[in-house]
Amino acid sequence: xxxMAQLNLLRAEVPRPAPGDLRTExxxxxxxxxxxxxxxxxxxxxxxxxxxxxxxxxxxxxxxxAAAVAGIALSGGDPRAPRASYSPQAVPVAVVQTLDRAAxxxxxxxxxxxxxxxxxVFESENEESVDSNSKEHGHSRYLSRDxxxxxxxxxxxxxxxxxxxxxxxxxxxxxxxxxxxxGQEAGTSERTIDFDNRAEYLRTDYxxxxxxxxxxxxxxxxxxxxxxxxxxxxxxxxWSRAGAMLTEGYMPAAQRAALFRAAATIPGAQAVGRAxxxxxxxxxxxxxxxxxxxxxxxxxFDPRTYLLLGRRTVVVDAKKGQAPVGTVVESTAxxxxxxxxxxxxxxxx
Numbered sequence: 001x002x003x004m005a006q007l008n009l010l011r012a013e014v015p016r017p018a019p020g021d022l023r024t025e026x027x028x029x030x031x032x033x034x035x036x037x038x039x040x041x042x043x044x045x046x047x048x049x050x051x052x053x054x055x056x057x058x059x060x061x062x063x064x065x066a067a068a069v070a071g072i073a074l075s076g077g078d079p080r081a082p083r084a085s086y087s088p089q090a091v092p093v094a095v096v097q098t099l100d101r102a103a104x105x106x107x108x109x110x111x112x113x114x115x116x117x118x119x120x121v122f123e124s125e126n127e128e129s130v131d132s133n134s135k136e137h138g139h140s141r142y143l144s145r146d147x148x149x150x151x152x153x154x155x156x157x158x159x160x161x162x163x164x165x166x167x168x169x170x171x172x173x174x175x176x177x178x179x180x181x182x183g184q185e186a187g188t189s190e191r192t193i194d195f196d197n198r199a200e201y202l203r204t205d206y207x208x209x210x211x212x213x214x215x216x217x218x219x220x221x222x223x224x225x226x227x228x229x230x231x232x233x234x235x236x237x238x239w240s241r242a243g244a245m246l247t248e249g250y251m252p253a254a255q256r257a258a259l260f261r262a263a264a265t266i267p268g269a270q271a272v273g274r275a276x277x278x279x280x281x282x283x284x285x286x287x288x289x290x291x292x293x294x295x296x297x298x299x300x301f302d303p304r305t306y307l308l309l310g311r312r313t314v315v316v317d318a319k320k321g322q323a324p325v326g327t328v329v330e331s332t333a334x335x336x337x338x339x340x341x342x343x344x345x346x347x348x349x
Contacts, residue, residue: 091264094271095286098301099264103257105306111253114206114339119151121338122248124310125279127171128330132179140179143171143328145278150248151343152193156205161193162343174323190346201225204244209251213258220262232291235267239288239297243311246299250337275300277310279333285312294320295329310334
C-alpha cells in the first residue's frame with residue numbers, strides 16, 4: 001500500500017465534508033476575519049503571495065466543516081439540532097453517506113396514509129436456509145424460496161391479517177446438493193395471521209411506528225429500549241430491530257428518515273460495495289457482522305435512488321457459519337407496498 005492510500009485510510013471513520021460545505025465554512029471564516037473589530041491575522045509581507053493565508057484558512061475550514069458534517073449525520077441534517085445525549089461511535093464515512101442518502105430518499109418518496117381499519121399490503125420474495133433430514137438422503141441444507149403477499153392491519157393489535165405464499169424453485173445452500181424433498185414446497189398456501197402479542201417496544205404495525213420519535217436521537221433510544229448500548233448483544237439486537245421495522249413494516253417518512261440516521265450510529269456498521277436481494281436486484285449495502293455467528297446482516301439499497309430493496313444475511317466466517325464465505329443464509333426483496341380496505345377471505349387456516 002502506497003503512502004497516499006494509507007493517508008486516505010487515516011481516520012476513515014470520520015465523514016468527509018462535501019465541497020459545498022467546505023466553501024461555505026471558508027467563506028464564513030473569511031467574512032468574520034474581515035469584519036470590523038475582529039482579530040486580524042498579520043498581513044503577508046508581499047501582497048502578491050497571499051496564498052499561504054488562503055491555504056491555512058482552507059485547512060481550518062476543512063476541520064470545522066468535517067465536524068459540522070459529522071454533526072449533521074448524527075442530528076438528522078440540521079447542525080443546530082439538539083446534540084445527542086449519548087456518545088456517538090465513529091462509523092465509516094460510506095455508512096453515514098449511504099444511510100443519510102436513504103433518509104433523504106425516504107422524504108422524497110410518495111407517502112402512504114393508511115387509516116384505522118385499513119390494511120397495509122406487502123409483497124415480497126424471500127429465501128431462507130432449511131435443514132433437511134431424510135432416511136434416503138440423510139442430512140442436507142438448501143434455500144427455501146417463496147413469493148409472499150401479506151395483509152396486515154394498520155393497528156397491529158387488530159385481527160384479520162392474511163398471508164398468501166407461493167413456493168418458488170429452491171436454491172443451493174453453499175456446497176450442499178438440493179434434496180429431492182425440497183421440491184415439495186411448490187404451490188400456494190393461505191392462512192390467517194395471529195394476533196401480534198410481542199412486547200410494546202417491539203411492535204412494527206403502522207399505528208405504533210407512526211408514533212415513534214421523528215429525530216435520530218429519539219429513534220436511537222427506541223432501538224436500544226431494554227438493551228445496553230456499546231455491548232455486543234445490545235448493538236447486534238439494535239441493528240436487527242432496525243431491519244424488523246423496515247421489513248413488512250411501514251412508517252411515515254419522518255420516522256423512516258430518523259431510523260436510517262439512527263442506524264448509522266450503531267457501532268460495528270460497515271459498508272458493502274455490492275449486494276443482491278432475493279429477487280436478483282443489484283444494490284449497495286450497509287451491514288453489521290455478528291462475530292458470534294460468523295454472519296453479516298445487510299440492508300440493501302438501490303445505488304441510484306437509495307430506496308430500500310431488501311435485507312440479506314451472508315456467511316463471513318466459514319467455521320462459525322458452517323458454510324463457505326459468501327453463502328446466503330436468508331434474503332428478502334421488498335417488491336411493493338400498498339393500502340387496502342380489506343383482506344381476502346381464507347377458507348382454512
